[in-house]
């Protein structure tokens with residue numbers, strides 16, 4: 001069992017990482033102040049882990065809120081179902097909401113916690129790799145809008161993050177790969193030695209090697225906790241966690257939420273950010289290929305959808321949350337392990353990036 005901390009003054013909280021922590025009361029009960037708990041989960045995760053969590057919550061009055069599964073349900077309408085259940089079971093301000101599931105559940109349950117009676121406590125119990133390395137930490141909560149990803153939400157920190165690495169054994173392979181996209185992201189933005197480590201261990205990670213997974217989760221959470229601790233509300237360095245997301249969110253929204261998984265869209269979006277970093281003369285072509293090869297070995301796409309035109313991208317990128325006063329800002333790489341957030345690029349370079357031949361690049365990667 002490993003414990004990390006997100007240091008945010010009075011909003012600080014622990015991240016517990018280990019096998020079977022979900023069954024251990026000492027990692028959950030101290031963070032619940034009242035009698036009542038609402039566990040928000042979905043129809044896929046509930047049959048796998050809800051009873052286990054309920055056993056840990058013995059002595060508490062538990063309302064289970066089981067939502068439909070999928071990115072396309074990260075909406076106002078489905079959020080409302082959480083409020084319906086809380087009110088029907090008379091939850092008051094002493095209640096605690098527990099998010100049991102992947103990033104979709106975590107983002108929605110966290111947003112519900114931020115809004116319900118103007119704010120109640122919540123705990124993250126992430127069960128996908130992506131949610132364990134990224135979404136459960138840092139307090140970004142919210143829902144999608146048809147015109148843009150995560151467009152309505154709040155910064156609202158959990159009281160604790162409980163990462164049970166054994167839950168990954170039931171995760172479909174495609175979802176594991178999606179999580180690896182965000183793991184690779186940390187190497188690219190701030191930790192080149194981690195990238196080397198991932199190059200060595202990527203095959204074992206895909207085979208669910210528990211020790212390699214724990215190491216990758218811990219290193220990812222440590223990187224995220226550092227960045228969030230330094231810049232909780234994204235006025236500076238936190239935006240680097242958005243590498244590949246301006247392009248990736250456009251892919252998710254344009255293709256229809258859920259058609260491309262978030263991690264897949266981030267991987268293809270990062271391929272575009274790498275291309276632009278090369279075109280600006282920052283990243284070398286060799287390093288670009290090295291990064292693309294790692295995504296490919298992780299089972300991730302590096303070619304954006306052929307059906308998307310530069311105008312399709314621009315439509316969604318224009319409302320990205322990093323746009324400031326009408327000016328688009330992008331996360332790009334100066335080199336592997338060093339990201340920058342910048343609006344200082346020629347518009348032509350962006351246009352060329354949006355219409356570059358990613359298929360030809362992918363063909364250079366080999367097997």
Ligand SMILES: NC(=O)c1ccc[n+]([C@@H]2O[C@H](COP(=O)([O-])OP(=O)(O)OC[C@H]3O[C@@H](n4cnc5c(N)ncnc54)[C@H](O)[C@@H]3O)[C@@H](O)[C@H]2O)c1
Pocket residue numbers: 042044045048069070071074101102103104105107127128129130131134135136137138139140141150167168169170171172175178179262263
């Ligand atoms: N708040 C943040 O900082 C942040 C960071 C990254 C991503 N996100 C958001 O997270 C979402 C993506 O999260 P995700 O990749 O976890 O997707 P997800 O929540 O849709 O989960 C992926 C799939 O795995 C299933 N699942 C979950 N745990 C399982 C388990 N242990 N075994 C078997 N199946 C399981 C889910 O039911 C779902 O079908 C996106 O909405 C993205 O925008 C938020």
Ligand SMILES: O=C(O)C(=O)C[C@@H](O)[C@H](O)[C@H](O)COP(=O)(O)O
Pocket residue numbers: 134138140149150182234238239241242245321
């Ligand atoms: O925590 C952050 O900050 C991130 O940017 C992490 C991202 O991986 C995540 O997808 C986040 O939800 C994107 O945030 P958004 O503000 O671009 O919606």
Ligand SMILES: [Zn+2]
Pocket residue numbers: 134182245262266
């Ligand atoms: Zn992301």
